[in-house]
Amino acid sequence: MSLWSQETELRLIDSAADYLRPYWTRQPRLAIVLGSGLGAMADAVSRAVSVDYSDIPGFAAATVAGHHGRLVIGDWDEVPVVVMQGRFHYYEGHDLPAVVRPMRVLQRLGVTTVILTNAAGGLDPDMAPGDLMLLSDHLGFFSESPLRGPNLDLFGERFIDQTQVYDRALRRIAIESAARLGLPLREGVYAYSRGPQYETPAEIRALRLLGADAVGMSTVPEAIVARHGGQRVVAISCISNMAAGMLDQPLNHQEVMEVGQRVANRTIRLLSAMIESWGESND
Numbered sequence: 584m585s586l587w588s589q590e591t592e593l594r595l596i597d598s599a600a601d602y603l604r605p606y607w608t609r610q611p612r613l614a615i616v617l618g619s620g621l622g623a624m625a626d627a628v629s630r631a632v633s634v635d636y637s638d639i640p641g642f643a644a645a646t647v648a649g650h651h652g653r654l655v656i657g658d659w660d661e662v663p664v665v666v667m668q669g670r671f672h673y674y675e676g677h678d679l680p681a682v683v684r685p686m687r688v689l690q691r692l693g694v695t696t697v698i699l700t701n702a703a704g705g706l707d708p709d710m711a712p713g714d715l716m717l718l719s720d721h722l723g724f725f726s727e728s729p730l731r732g733p734n735l736d737l738f739g740e741r742f743i744d745q746t747q748v749y750d751r752a753l754r755r756i757a758i759e760s761a762a763r764l765g766l767p768l769r770e771g772v773y774a775y776s777r778g779p780q781y782e783t784p785a786e787i788r789a790l791r792l793l794g795a796d797a798v799g800m801s802t803v804p805e806a807i808v809a810r811h812g813g814q815r816v817v818a819i820s821c822i823s824n825m826a827a828g829m830l831d832q833p834l835n836h837q838e839v840m841e842v843g844q845r846v847a848n849r850t851i852r853l854l855s856a857m858i859e860s861w862g863e864s865n866d
Contacts, residue, residue, distance in 0.1 A: 589733045592680050592687075595641035599684070600691040602640055606632050606656050607692065609663040613861065614694045615854065616667040618701035618801060621821065622651045623847050625668040627855065631657035636669075641684055643671050654685075660855055662862040665694060672800055674779035679729040683808040690738060690812040696753070696861065697809045698854065703773060703799035703820035704781070706791050710822050713846045715768050715853065716797055717757050718749050718818040722774040722790070723803040730811060739811040748806050753817035753861070760856035766849060771796025773820055775803035797822060819853070821846055 617624055625631070636642040636652045644652055655666040671682045686697070705714065734741040754770075761768035774790045776782055778800035782790070790798055797820050809816045 588680075589735065592684075593735065593737065596684060596687045596691055598640040599642060599688040602638075603634065603654070603656075603688065603692060606634060608656075609658070610693055611656065611663040611665045612693065612695045612865065613659075613662060613698070613858065614665045614667065614689050614696070615659075615698045616670055616700060616805065618670070618699075618799075618821070621700055621702070621847060621850060622668050624700075624851050624854065625651070625653070625655045625666045627851050628655050628657040628659055628664065628666055631655050633668075639688075641681075641688075643675075643677055643681055659858050660862070662858050664858070665689065665692075670801060670805070672779075673726075673777050673804070674800060679727060679731070679804060683729045683804050686805050686808045686812065686814075687735075687738065690809075690814060694814065696815045697805070697817075698857070699802050699805055699809075699816065699818040700850070700854075701773075701799045701802045701818070701820050702823040703797035704787075704824050705797055705822040706774075706787060707769075707771065707796050710769070710796075712822055712824055713849075714822040715761075715766070715846070715850065716773075716820040716822060717754055717768055717770045718773045718802075718820065719754070719770050720772045721748065721803050721806065722772060722793060722795055723807070726775055726777050726803075729804040729808050735811075739813060743807075743811050745807075745810070748810055748816060750815040750817055753815055753857075756857050756860045756864075757817060757819065757853070760860055761853055764852055764856055766853055768853070769796070773802065773818070774798040776800055817857075819850070821850060 634654045637644045651668040653668040774795035
């Protein structure tokens with residue numbers, strides 16, 4: 584990112600924030616990003632106002648099936664929230680500043696906590712499609728950093744610590760919420776892959792050796808930028824399929840969609856319990 588494009592990026596962020604600010608009737612401190620097949624969870628938002636990404640300055644149109652391309656602002660169990668009903672991906676042809684721009688806009692608008700969700704391929708033989716996995720850490724060093732280029736000093740310092748990307752207290756809320764509901768919740772390491780092709784069996788074997796439990800094509804750039812901007816982050820993967828080579832069958836996006844839809848109610852219950860606990864701790 585050149586100095587010129589840095590100035591352009593800041594203008595785009597501010598333009599989007601200015602456009603959305605009139606919709607902020609109650610200040611949301613919490614944002615939720617919905618991954619593939621999970622868009623129906625936005626229906627849990629009451630008193631909702633929806634804004635199409637295509638209407639927001641600097642936002643791209645969503646092009647992937649299962650990503651509705653709307654920002655939904657309202658209340659989730661009486662807690663003011665903003666929900667990204669779909670996200671942008673590097674593999675769609677966007678550059679990384681565009682992929683993470685929504686995080687920057689949310690930071691400008693006062694959102695302090697982010698729940699990221701995604702559909703992921705399972706690498707653990709004990710996993711099954713439909714399992715939920717809480718991210719304890721990630722592997723993202725195979726791909727370009729979203730912080731590459733001149734630092735946006737307005738948001739954070741040049742070199743940020745990554746010792747605890749996924750907030751320990753928020754992870755504890757997720758674990759306790761799942762236990763209270765009787766919902767199984769695994770915990771593991773998520774590996775970021777740029778896509779759009781699925782990984783090869785050899786790549787999956789390498790990721791398993793490195794300690795990955797799931798793999799997907801999102802989340803990590805957003806988590807890095809969220810932490811750079813001082814936001815607290817927690818992330819949950821819906822294991823939508825077993826990764827390449829784990830089973831003797833090909834992979835397809837339709838399966839990802841179907842599994843996400845099948846476990847949507849379970850995921851909604853978990854998120855609702857987490858949001859309730861988060862709201863109580865932030866009253």
